[in-house]
Amino acid sequence: xxxxxxxxxxxxxxxxxxxxxxxxxxxxxxxxxxxxxxxxxxxxxxxxxxxxxxxxxxxxxxxxxxxxxxxxxxxxxxxxxxxxxxxxxxxxxxxxxxxxxxxxxxxxxxxxxxxxxxxxxxxxxxxxxxxxxxxxxxxxxxxxxxxxxxxxxxxxxxxxxxxxxx
Amino acid sequence: xxxxxxxxxxxxxxxxxxxxxxxxxxxxxxxxxxxxxxxxxxxxxxxxxxxxxxxxxxxxxxxxxxxxxxxxxxxxxxxxxxxxxxxxxxxxxxxxxxxxxxxxxxxxxxxxxxxxxxxxxxxxxxxxxxxxxxxxxxxxxxxxxxxxxxxxxxxxxxxxxxxxxxxxxxxxxxxxxxxxxxxxxxxxxxxxxxxxxxxxxxxxxxxxxxxxxxxxxxxxxxxxxxxxxxxxxxxxxxxxxxxxxxxxxxxxxxxxxxxxxxxxxxxxxxxxxxxxxxxxxxxxxxxxxxxxxxxxxxxxxxxxxxxxxxxxxxxxxxxxxxxxxxxxxxxxx
Numbered sequence: 001x002x003x004x005x006x007x008x009x010x011x012x013x014x015x016x017x018x019x020x021x022x023x024x025x026x027x028x029x030x031x032x033x034x035x036x037x038x039x040x041x042x043x044x045x046x047x048x049x050x051x052x053x054x055x056x057x058x059x060x061x062x063x064x065x066x067x068x069x070x071x072x073x074x075x076x077x078x079x080x081x082x083x084x085x086x087x088x089x090x091x092x093x094x095x096x097x098x099x100x101x102x103x104x105x106x107x108x109x110x111x112x113x114x115x116x117x118x119x120x121x122x123x124x125x126x127x128x129x130x131x132x133x134x135x136x137x138x139x140x141x142x143x144x145x146x147x148x149x150x151x152x153x154x155x156x157x158x159x160x161x162x163x164x165x166x
Numbered sequence: 167x168x169x170x171x172x173x174x175x176x177x178x179x180x181x182x183x184x185x186x187x188x189x190x191x192x193x194x195x196x197x198x199x200x201x202x203x204x205x206x207x208x209x210x211x212x213x214x215x216x217x218x219x220x221x222x223x224x225x226x227x228x229x230x231x232x233x234x235x236x237x238x239x240x241x242x243x244x245x246x247x248x249x250x251x252x253x254x255x256x257x258x259x260x261x262x263x264x265x266x267x268x269x270x271x272x273x274x275x276x277x278x279x280x281x282x283x284x285x286x287x288x289x290x291x292x293x294x295x296x297x298x299x300x301x302x303x304x305x306x307x308x309x310x311x312x313x314x315x316x317x318x319x320x321x322x323x324x325x326x327x328x329x330x331x332x333x334x335x336x337x338x339x340x341x342x343x344x345x346x347x348x349x350x351x352x353x354x355x356x357x358x359x360x361x362x363x364x365x366x367x368x369x370x371x372x373x374x375x376x377x378x379x380x381x382x383x384x385x386x387x388x389x390x391x392x393x394x395x396x397x398x399x400x401x402x403x404x405x406x407x408x409x410x411x412x413x414x415x416x417x418x419x420x421x422x423x424x425x426x427x428x429x430x431x432x433x434x435x436x437x438x439x440x441x442x443x444x445x446x447x448x449x450x451x452x453x454x455x456x457x458x459x460x461x462x463x464x465x466x467x468x469x470x471x472x473x474x475x476x477x478x479x480x481x482x483x484x485x486x487x488x489x490x491x492x493x494x495x496x497x498x499x
Contacts (some may be wrong), residue, residue, distance in 0.1 A: 033382070040383055042432060070382075070432035071425030101424030105383060105433060111422065112409030114185030114401075 024136060026051045026163040032067055032075055034100055036152030038115035041104035043067030047075065051137075051163045059094070071103020079125060083132075090132045094125040095146055098154060121148025125156070136165040149166055188405040190413060195497050197414025200489030202321045204479035211253065211313035212368065212480070213472050216303035218245030225299070226273065230341075235459060235466045237301050241340055246298035247276050252313060254280045256425040257320045259333075268347035275337040275345035280319060285498065286328035291357045292495040293332050294318055294487070295346065295440055296364035297339030302468045305475055307458055308339070310368030314484045327389050328496030329359065339365075339440050346440035350447060360403060360494040361451040363441040367392060367483035368475040369462040378460040380435035383422075389461035391418040392454055392483050396434050397428040400450040407452060407490045416489055417482025454487055 029158040031044035049063020059081045081094030101120045108114060123146015130139035142158035222242035230238035247263070252361035259280035266275045278298070303309070312335055319333045338344035349355060368388050371377065377389035379454065385393070392411075396404030400422045408421035424433045428445045436453065437445065444451040456479070459465035464474050465495040 035384065037383060037384055040432070043383060066253065070430050084317040105425065106423045108405060108408050108421030108423065109184070110408075111412055112188045112407075114405070114423070116184045 018118075021052060021054050022165070023050055024163040024165055025049070025054045026061065026063060026161055028063060028065065028158055028161040029140070030065070030142070030156060030158035031069075031153070032073075032098070032100075032156040034098075034119050034121060034148065034152050034154050036119065036150035038107045038109070038150050039104050039119045039152065041070060041073045041100045041119055043069030043071075043073050049077070056083075058082055059092055061094070070105055073103055074101040076101070081125070083130070083137070088131055088133060090130050090137070092127040092130050092139075094127070095122075096125045096143075096146065097122050098146070098156070109151030115150060119152060121152060122144040123147065123154055127161075134165065135155050137163040188402065188409040189322075190409065192493050192496070193410050193413050195495035195499055196410055196489045197416065199321060199325065199492035199497050200414060200416050200485035202324075203317055203481055203484045203488060205477060205484070207320065208313045208317045208480055208484050209472075209477050211249075211316050212305055212309045214249055215246050215298070215309035215312055216305045216472050218487050219300050219309070220247055220303050221245065229272075237466060242299045243276065243299040243301055243337055246300065246309070246312065247278055247335070247337075249300055250278045250316065253316045254278065254319055254333070257316070258323045259319060264280050264349075266345065266352060268348045268351070269343050271338065271344045273338075275348050277337050277345055277349060278335040278383050280329040280333045282319075282322050282327065284328050284330040284495070286496065289357060290329040291332050291361045292327075292329050292491060293334060293355065293358045293361040294360060294364070294491055295334045295336055297337065297345065297440055298335045299337050299340050299345075301340060301466045301470070303471050305470050305472045306369045306456065306462050307366045307465060307470060308364070310366060310475060310480055310483070311364030313480075314364050314367055314487050317484050318491055322491070325492070328490070328499045329494070330499065331491065331495050332358070336440055341436075343440050343442050345474045347443050350443045355444065355447075355449060358444075358449050358497065361441070361444050361449055361491060363439060363444070363451060364487060365439040365441075365453060365455040366458040366462065367454055367456055367487070368480040369456045369464075370476040371461055371477035376461065377457070380460065383431055383459060385460060386420070389457065390479070391420045392486055393457050394419050394421045395424065395441075395453040395455070396422070396451070397424045397445050398426055399445070399448050403450055403452050403490075403494065406493060407486065410489055410493055411486045413463045414489060416485040417479070419486060452490070454483065456483070485489060
């Protein structure tokens with residue numbers, strides 16, 4: 001099913017009341033960029049995780065992705081947030097943490113040591129195009145911004161996140 | 167108080183996760199070797215090579231488009247080949263001219279090769295390489311690199327090394343690393359255990375904002391350092407070169423280690439020189455550079471003249487190069 005098809009499906013079908021706590025698998029595509037004075041890790045790719053919704057308001061998500069572009073970067077994220085409204089259109093805001101393992105471009109310390117690993121970041125993420133329905137939730141173009149280890153800058157952009165209900 | 171605890175915890179965590187210091191074994195002898203550089207000889211070689219390029223016949227350029235930073239019809243090499251051969255002979259070597267043909271770029275690549283056999287492990291070769299073809303006078307790109315190679319050969323001539331030293335002045339880098347590609351593809355680097363590639367090592371700038379960076383990377387805003395770039399296979403070489411330069415006070419360096427073989431989208435800027443195929447083949451290789459067009463506004467222009475170079479920076483590049491050469495080749499006391 002295409003992203004557009006799923007979007008239409010979730011928009012058009014929302015009937016039963018959601019349980020108090022609901023945990024769903026989430027699949028995502030997107031890109032991330034971490035850059036500090038000593039570390040650059042970035043790429044585009046995809047991953048999987050779990051998202052929990054409590055009382056149709058509060059959100060928690062953990063996922064792992066692989067990003068390609070500067071080697072193989074493993075991105076692990078844990079986030080908590082809230083969706084602003086109930087219904088089909090459910091925009092959300094998150095406080096997010098990210099840890100980046102694996103390949104990266106390193107600028108050595110002056111004495112030749114390699115910079116600390118892994119790189120990490122804390123930040124916020126906004127999901128303005130997030131829609132919910134009986135089939136699950138689909139969110140497009142989530143954008144995140146944060147700061148992290150070594151005073152690094154963290155930017156992320158999800159192309160699409162799909163959380164499937166069954 | 168909480169913020170102090172947070173900062174302390176973060177600093178302790180960072181310290182715990184930071185990599186180990188590189189081994190300093192051999193630093194004393196290698197640093198002393200770097201100290202034997204005679205800056206006036208390096209400067210004189212740059213001047214002679216640039217003068218040679220200025221009056222030299224241009225290589226055929228039919229089929230190459232002149233655009234942007236690529237003045238295809240201003241490339242020369244014959245006078246540089248002659249100078250390198252003469253300088254190596256004067257230093258006591260028996261240099262040979264190695265002409266390699268091949269596709270897809272037409273024309274021979276005329277390289278100059280000289281060796282100093284190792285006394286303990288002669289079958290293990292440490293390669294020092296710089297390209298001698300240049301646009302216009304090519305003072306920085308790459309007469310500076312060739313001049314440092316020649317100084318390395320002169321200094322090495324007075325010492326014994328565990329491994330064999332091979333000095334290769336390579337051709338046609340400006341046509342797409344043609345000379346080094348043919349050299350590697352011919353199997354002539356199969357015995358190389360460590361390689362040092364010199365690409366533009368004489369230009370510095372000290373005003374904030376004069377240093378640029380490849381997309382997504384941070385080279386800093388001031389260009390007062392020699393870039394030491396390696397990949398996974400040469401990570402240790404990169405670390406040890408940076409540590410050696412600092413410990414022996416040879417000059418400022420910035421070490422960069424790229425993931426894998428360096429052949430990724432984000433790291434492609436580092437594959438533009440003669441280190442490229444060596445990296446892709448897995449040969450431990452470091453690239454030493456002033457970052458060329460990321461720093462030098464005269465890159466591939468008629469204004470790339472000896473007067474624009476920084477003699478002290480050039481000397482520091484030579485010291486670092488020669489010390490690294492001694493470290494990896496095992497200079498004997």
